[in-house]
Amino acid sequence: QPHRRKWDRWLMMGIIGLCMGLVAHILYVIINSIASLKYGTTRWIIGHSNMGVAWLFNCTFSVLLIAAASALCVGAAPEAVGSGIPEVMAYLNGCMLPKVFNIFTLAVKFLSCGLAVASGLPVGPEGPLIHIGAALGSAISQGHSTTMKFSTSMFKRFRNPKDKRDFVTAGVSVGVATAFNAPIGGLLFAFEEVASFWQQSLGWQVFFACMCATLALNISKSALKAFTGSGQFGWFDQEVAFEVQAGMSFSSHVLAVVPAMIIGVLAGLLAIAFTLLNLKVSRMRDILTSHLKWGRMWEPCILAVLYTTVCMLLPLFFPCTPTECQEIEGVLFCETGLQGGSGISSNRTGLTNNAAPSLPLYTCRVVDTVVSTGNSTTWYPRGDSIMPDLPGNGTHTVYYNQMATLLFSTGEDGIKQLFARGTHKRFSYTTLFVMGICYFLGAALCSGSAISSGLFVPMLMIGAILGRIVGLATVDIAQGLGQTWSVETFGPWTWIDPGAFALVGAGAFMSGVTRLTLALAVIMIEISSDVHMLLPVLVAIMTAKWVADSLSHSLYHGLLEVKCVPFLLSEPISKYSLDLVPVSYVMRSPVVTLKEHMKVREVTNALRGVSHNGFPVVRDSPSGQVFVGLLTRSHIMSVLQRIVVAGSTDVEVAWVELNRKMMDPVMAQRSVHEQQMVVLSRELQSSLMGSSILMEGGGLGGGRGRESLGGEDEIEDRVVDLTPYMNTSAFVVSDSFSLERAYLLFRTMGLRHLTVVDEHNHVKGIVTRKDLLGYRLDEALTRAMGAHAAAGTNGRENRRQRGAV
Amino acid sequence: QPHRRKWDRWLMMGIIGLCMGLVAHILYVIINSIASLKYGTTRWIIGHSNMGVAWLFNCTFSVLLIAAASALCVGAAPEAVGSGIPEVMAYLNGCMLPKVFNIFTLAVKFLSCGLAVASGLPVGPEGPLIHIGAALGSAISQGHSTTMKFSTSMFKRFRNPKDKRDFVTAGVSVGVATAFNAPIGGLLFAFEEVASFWQQSLGWQVFFACMCATLALNISKSALKAFTGSGQFGWFDQEVAFEVQAGMSFSSHVLAVVPAMIIGVLAGLLAIAFTLLNLKVSRMRDILTSHLKWGRMWEPCILAVLYTTVCMLLPLFFPCTPTECQEIEGVLFCETGLQGGSGISSNRTGLTNNAAPSLPLYTCRVVDTVVSTGNSTTWYPRGDSIMPDLPGNGTHTVYYNQMATLLFSTGEDGIKQLFARGTHKRFSYTTLFVMGICYFLGAALCSGSAISSGLFVPMLMIGAILGRIVGLATVDIAQGLGQTWSVETFGPWTWIDPGAFALVGAGAFMSGVTRLTLALAVIMIEISSDVHMLLPVLVAIMTAKWVADSLSHSLYHGLLEVKCVPFLLSEPISKYSLDLVPVSYVMRSPVVTLKEHMKVREVTNALRGVSHNGFPVVRDSPSGQVFVGLLTRSHIMSVLQRIVVAGSTDVEVAWVELNRKMMDPVMAQRSVHEQQMVVLSRELQSSLMGSSILMEGGGLGGGRGRESLGGEDEIEDRVVDLTPYMNTSAFVVSDSFSLERAYLLFRTMGLRHLTVVDEHNHVKGIVTRKDLLGYRLDEALTRAMGAHAAAGTNGRENRRQRGAV
Incomplete structure (x- = not known):
């Protein structure tokens, strides 16, 4: 009666969450410090010197950051390029890409992402955070690293594919949870997009991990605030x-x-354009830079120069916009009904909106300042300093630059400006359009270049700009319709607020x-933190999804296709009705099968003969060879290694033994098959600490192990008993089994091979993941259908003839 | 090349959502009208006459409502009793309970729930709304009703088990979405608790349905408000x-x-007590009232009398609590720092809290009223009227009854009072404890009695009371610690608010x-509409779940067990490690198998012989009879009926035909097997509109069809070809297949039979759902383990002997 231990799994989830919360906070601190240093200094230079110097400083600073970020990626870990979300999705779908969860990749991702985001390029830290989370989940739970030659025995029992997968899923969730401070959103992100296999109990554990991550993030935030004295x-x-x-909800x-x-439709179309542009750029980049190594660093550096220049120069073409601000105890409270302000600027919005200090003045200045101290009112002329240091409260007319407010700040600040409510006409159509085009092109070009960068901030920004444009148009229409649609006061028409529509647009574009x-x-x-706008957000999200679905893949699936990953979608894509097609149409046939007892030579020959990794094991019987189990290439390799090293294949753990070992709670968690493999690999590890070539050969294709095995004839003639190693719980289906159900089986059970x-x-054939991918499926079906149709016609002909007779 | 039509599925989802939104709103209007009539009249009587008359009126009113609600349930549809959530869960898990989605059940549920909730018993409308949603989803999508002899051909293509299941899932979601006005919560409720099978694309469609439901609900709400002139x-x-x-977030x-x-732990323990009490009462009720019909009406009626009496009498034992209220433009704004009010009653809370008009005065009165109009201040003595009709603004000292505020109002109003923030000491410990006990017992006794009633409102209420008690203790502790923990002002300690903890407690208890x-x-x-308290809510939910999980089942699973439903949990519960056990340990053996070509007599004999519903079909081969497909009892019955009625079994749709029919987009959606069955049943329906006995027999057990089949010997000797009807995509597993994986297969693929x-x-045996239920599983395993262990010992003995030789 085994004790099913659970608490250590929960503990591990908690640890992953806590670690991720801390890591994310450190990343944010790095980004914010560098970014504020950069923008602060540049602003100071603009105020005290000329634009040229400021441009030079800003450019140099950005390029240096980007060069460092890019050098790290190119030099240390090319796997860290991009957001990493497609790679994680591929892993959780069942296809392992090499070195994705490497400890180097993790470190490089962290640093490169911090530097790249701080440089001011239109990239965000959210995607890399997801990858970092996944890598952290893998690293902490596995407790050993092949790269670092480090190993601890504490969490040995999690060293199996299923548990690793669960912890990586949790890592993804905590990544999102810390990126947006959204614990539930993180969990759902992993569920909806990333994870292919999902179990109820995993959901609860991930929920806990997300909770811990949010807790850790917020505690460390408040600790920093307490340390700096601001909280x-x-x-x-x-x-x-x-x-x-x-008060603005x-x-x-x-x-x-x-x-x-309307936002949904526009966002859907824009998203298609964004996706296609992104994939096009990715393909072009693959073609142009695949032969380069350090040369790939040029791309992000050039982009950095270009984008920084645009950020500096573009605002100069935009005029200064005046706004009335009230200074109360050192904080500026500005009116928001800008440019015309017909009925928009009410005291309600003026009271609550204290975003003014973040409205960059850029080359604009405070024109005049009215200071009322007690009974005396003093007028100050336009000064040299950006913000005159005044005693008491006063009224200022501040001129701010619309374009610089959005473009010359970090992405997050820009989004905050766009989301701000009660700021109906803060940004004009021209500003929003130009900003949108800049950011759209910048984001599409930067993502995927040789830095670690995410797309969530750009997506939020582009969506928010789109939403604000539509919102602005709605305000104009409402104002055109007259007084009944009174936008300014609290009432039925308050919702006509471009800030609220920016939120809607951001959701729609991301969707x-x-x-x-x-x-x-x-x-x-x-x-x-507002559910009142939920319904418009839902409508926009759904509309955008429909529009986009009807025209193309999602960006992640597109990137996976570019990377040639055999990713199985949740439902098969085929022009045929897979329900009506038997699985025999796509299976590979004939299959190389193994027997229960074979000579080593025969086994190695079998391995060399084919490229796939699953081998059905058959047994001789009066009616022919019948299927009894499945063996994978890596397991066979382990067995063969054992023969070479230890000279025998006697494994301790046989069926009867396992029944006795059920008393061990750790062992009992695993399936028979996995347990045997674990025991096997553990023994190998202890006996084989020197010959690491063999170990690696075991994990990879058949070709590599050849030279180490073909050494002695004596070994080659030995007979191996494969029975204890094969998976007797492998699925088999009959050749008339429906292809749709087989696909479902692959997807829900996470299969790699299915014997027909x-x-x-x-044994008639074998189906692998690759056989089920869209294009292969259709090719195979077209071929098989043709053959079948011909046979069918013949058959019918025959029958008709018989009927005639 | 079939066109995979999707839009009509989305349309159907939208229609279900919209209908449910309207239905829910009508239900709420009914409940609110009756409840406000009841409470309003009773309050008027208390103010103008004595308690006795008020009690008499209230009691009579409640009992009449409950009697009507109960009579409907007992007389018309006994399936409508209770919340209906377990029944829906059972259906979505794969076990159909009869008449659950009947149109009568739907109507009775609607009326009974409305009357019962309005009567003031501690029951809520949320559970029934979920059942109504599910029934609506089934009714609208199927477009025909066996009960009503009504049928439309519009959505014929959804008349198959899979689509029906999808629409019922959507119905559950929209039920929750409309119950709480929470579209995303609705979707997640269905995902987490109710649905056993889940596909990504279904999730999106349900999302859309929830969105439509919320939209419809809110539009109809605003329409009613516009009609009554209040919006x-x-x-x-x-x-x-x-x-x-x-401003209180x-x-x-x-x-x-x-x-x-702390709340989590207490809520978990309380939840266990609640669950156990509930199940105990259910079992007792089953034993005591199973032989009764109309007699079952007594229980809810007696409960109504008791509970109404308690609601009326209990507040009399509680003193009147004074509070200072400011009347501004006819609305009372009351101070909230009640009883001592040391530092709690700040102007901040006083400004925003306008809950005062809903604080029932009960037998308490306004003592004195200070009216300031202009410069003159007038003092009014304590009057007879509950609220003196005064000109201008004034200050009142209002005495309210703490107990009546909670107990003598609808559940929703009570919860609002408990959730109200900035009302730190509005309710004392005594009030909360007494109220908690009353509601706890009342809810546990009422749920499951012969009315249609839900548990969500009681759960929210009990949890909120628990949370408020802990919150009150926290306030006292914080006040005891002195000024540094200044609860009253905005700052780090504002969270010490019993209203916020009521929210936390409600979540924890429900969890x-x-x-x-x-x-x-x-x-x-x-x-x-507040995410700031999310972290404490998450912590409490998780803690409560852990505590409760370690001690008992969830209430729904408990109720399913009481109802003896073969419900498969997401993970098997067994004291054995199912990974290590082959499926052969639990299979039923020997199995009655059918041959491809059989005489009618043989088929009927086979059907009569066994009780289960799946029959493997075998084919003779040199090595014995091999498995080729699976047939279910209902399909065999259909075939036999066809023979009886039409005299032949020639079905149009064979394999080759189907390949041609792939052009038909409607047909192509289905699997081969389902299509054949659809064609078959359609033909039967058209030819058999008279003999409905046969039709019914087909859907039910084998025994019924006997008399109609055993008529003529001529028919009995005819040979049936079963090949076109059998499911060739049925899963088979080998006898060494691991039981855990078999369980997973059952659960994820929604199987009913698995051939071994x-x-x-x-064919060696067959596994059905019932064989995988907890207690059966363990029984079978203990038996098999015993046998195996004996065999194993013998085997080892033999081997040792051989070794010795």
Whole structure:
């Protein structure tokens, strides 16, 4: 009666969450420090010197950061390039890409992402955080590293594919949870997009991990605040990233669905364009830079120069916009009904909106300042300093630069500006359009170049700009319709607020690119702390998804295709009705089979003969060779190694033994098959610490192990008993089994091989993941259908003839 | 090349959502009208006459409502009793209970639930709404009703088990979505608790359905408001059920985790007690009332009398509590720092909290009223009227009854009072404890009695009371620690608010009873529109789940066990390690098999012989009879009926034909097997519109069809060809297949039968759902283990002897 130990799994989940919370916070601190250093210095130079010097400084600074970020990626770990989300998805789908969860990759990803985001390029840290989370989940749970030659025995029992997969899933979730401070959104992200296999109990554990991550992130945030004296330890103030200002949350209206649908359609189309551009650039990059190594560093550096120049120069073409600000106790409170302000600027918005200090003045200045101290009112002329240091409260007319507010700041600040409510006309159509085009092109070009970079911030930004444009148009229409649609006061029409539509647009564009729905909706709630706009957000997300689905793949699936990963979608894509097709149409036949007792020579010959990794084991019987189990290449290699090294294949763990070992709670967690393999590999590890070539050969293709095995004839003639190693719980299906169900079996059970047998249990063929991928499937089916149709016609002909007779 | 039509599925989802939104709103209107009539009249009587008359009126009113609700359930549809959630869960798990989605059940559920909730018993409408949603999903999508003899051909293509299941899942989600106005919570509820099978694409469709439901609900709400003149059409004002008051949303603190964990532990323990009490009562009820029909009506009626009496009498034992209220433009704004009010009653809370008009005065009165109009201040003595009709603004000292505020109102109002923030000492420990005990017992006794009633409102209430008690203790401790922990002002310690902890407690208690985590967390956000308290809520939910999990089943699983439903949990429960056990240990053997060509007599004999519903079909071969497919009892019955009626079994649709029919997009959606069955049943329906006895017999057990078949010897000797009807895509596993994987296969693929074969593909046994249920599994395993262990020992003995020789 085994004790099913669970607590250490929960503990591990908690540890992963806590670690990730800390790591994410450190990353954010690095990014914010460098970025504020960069922007602060540049602003100071603009104020005290001329644009040329500022440009030179900004450019040099950015290029140095990007060069460092790129050098790390190119030199140390090329796997760290890009967001890493497709790689993680591929792993969780069942296809392992090499070195993705390497400890080097993790470190490089962390540093490269920090430097790249801080440089001001249109990239975000969220994607890399997801990859870092996954790598952390793998590293902590496995407790050993091949790269670092480090190993601890503490969590040995998690060293099996299933547990590793679970912890990587948790890592992805905590990555998202810390990126957006959205624990539930993180869990749902992993569920909806990334994980291919999902179990209820895993969901609960991931939930716990996300909770711990959010806790750790917020504690460390508050600790930093307490350390710098701007807060109290333990108080989770301002934890919500893009929180709706207090008092600015308003009820939705059924009419809000109309602009939401328009935003959805536009966002869907824009997302398609973004995806296609992105994939095109990726393919071009593959072609142009595949032969280069250090040369790949040029691309991000050139992009950095270009983008920084655009960021510096473009705002100069935009005029300064005046706004009335009230200074109360050192904080500027500005009116928001800008440019015309017909009925928009009410005291309500003026009171709560204290975003003014972050409105960059750029080359604009404070024109005049009215200071009222007690009874005396003093007028100050336009000064040299950006913000005159004044006693008491005063009224200022501040001129700010619309373009610089968005373009000359970090992505997060820009998004905050766009999401700010009650700021109806802060940004004009021209600003938003130009900014949108800049960011769109910049993001599409930067993602995937030789730095570690994510796309969530760019997606939020582009979506928010789109939403704000539609929102601005809605405001204009409402104002055109007259007084009844009074936008300014609290009431049924408050929802006509470009800031609220920016949120809707951000959700819609992300949905169009990633095809997430549920996770996005929750993330949108969690980052805005407002459920009142939920309905328009849902409508826009759904519309964008429909539009985008009808035209192309999601970006991640597109990238996986570019990388040629055999990724199985949740449903098969084929022009045929797979329900009606028997599995025999796509299986590979004939198959190389093994017998239960074979000579080593025969085994190695079999391995050399074919490229796939699953071998059905058959037994001789009166009716022919019947199927009894499945062996994978890596397991056979382990067995063969054992023969070479130890001279025998006697494994301790046989069926009867296992029944006795059921008392061991750790062992009992695993399946028979896995346990045998674990014992085997453990023994090998202890006896084989020197001959690492063999170990590696075991994990890889058949060709490599050849030279080490073909040494002695004596060994080659020995007979191996494969019975204890084969998987007797392997699935078999009959050749008339429906292809759709087989696909489902692959996907839900995470299979790699499926043996096809006839009605006498003779092996007919084998189906692998690759046989089920879209294009292969259709090719095979077209071929088989043709043959079948011909046969069918013949058959019918025959029957007709017989009928005639 | 078939066109995979999808839009009609989306359309259907939208229709289900919209209908459910309307239905839910009508239900809420009915409940609110009756409840406000009841409470309003009773309050008027208390104010104008004596308690006795009020009690008499209230009691009579409640008992009449409950009697009507109960009579409907007992008389028309006994399936409508209870919440209906376990029944829906059972259906989605793969076990159909009769008449659960009947149109009568739907109507009775609707009316009975409305009457029961309005009567004031501690029951809620949420559970029934979920059942109504599921029934609606089934009714609309199937487009025909056996009960009503009504049928439309519009959505014929959804008349198959898979699509019906999908639409029922959507129905569950929209039920929750409309119950809590929480679209995402609804979706997650279905995912986490109810649905056993889940596909990504289904998730998106359900998402859409939930969105439509919320939209419909809010539009109809605003339409009603516009009609009654209290709002504008289309404006979704006050859509959030238990919204945190504006300005009362505050940041969390790491220390908030401590009381949250305490709440979690207490809620978990309380939830266990609640579950066990509930199950105990259910079992007792089954024993005592199983032989009764109309007699079952007594229970809810007696409960109604008792509970109404308690609600009326208990508040009399509680003193009147004074509170200072300010009347501004006809609305009372009351101070909230009640009883001592040391530092709690700040102007901040006083400004925003306008809950006062809903604080029932009960037998208490306004003592004195200070009215200041202009410069004159007038003092009014204590009057007879409950609220003196005064001009201008004034200050009142209002005495309210703590107990009546909670007990003498609808559940929803009570919860709102408990959730209200900035009302630290509105309720004393005594009130909360007494109220908690009353509600706990009342809810446990009422649920499952012969009315249609849900448990969500009681769970929220009990949890909120628990949370408030802990919150009150936290306030006292914080006050005891002195000024540094200044609870009253905005700052790091604002979180010490019993209203916020009520939310935490509600989540924790619901988690303890239902074992939901994810869905609950999202529902809690959606009903409070506040993510700041998310972290404590998550901690409490997780803690409560852990505590409860370690001690008992969830309530729903317990109820399913009481109802003897073969429900498969997401993971098998067994004291053995199922990984190590071959499936042959639990299979039923020998199996009755059919041959491809059989005489009718033989088929009927086979059907009569056994009780299970799956029959493997075998073919003679040189090595014995090999497995070729699976037939279910209902399909065999259909075939036999066809013989009786039409005299032949020639079905149009054979394999070759189907390949041609792939052009038909509707047909191509289905699997070969289902299509054949659809064609078959359609033909039967058209030819058999008279003989409905046969039709019914086909759907049920084997015994019924006997008399109609055994008529003529001529028919009995005819040979049937079963080949076209059998399911050739049925799963088979070898007898050494691991039981754990078999369980997973059953659960993820929704199987009902699994054929076990040996290595020559000879049928060895069959596994059904019932064989995998906890207690059966363990029984079978203990037996098999015993036998195996004996054999194993012998085997080892033999080997040792051989070794010795």
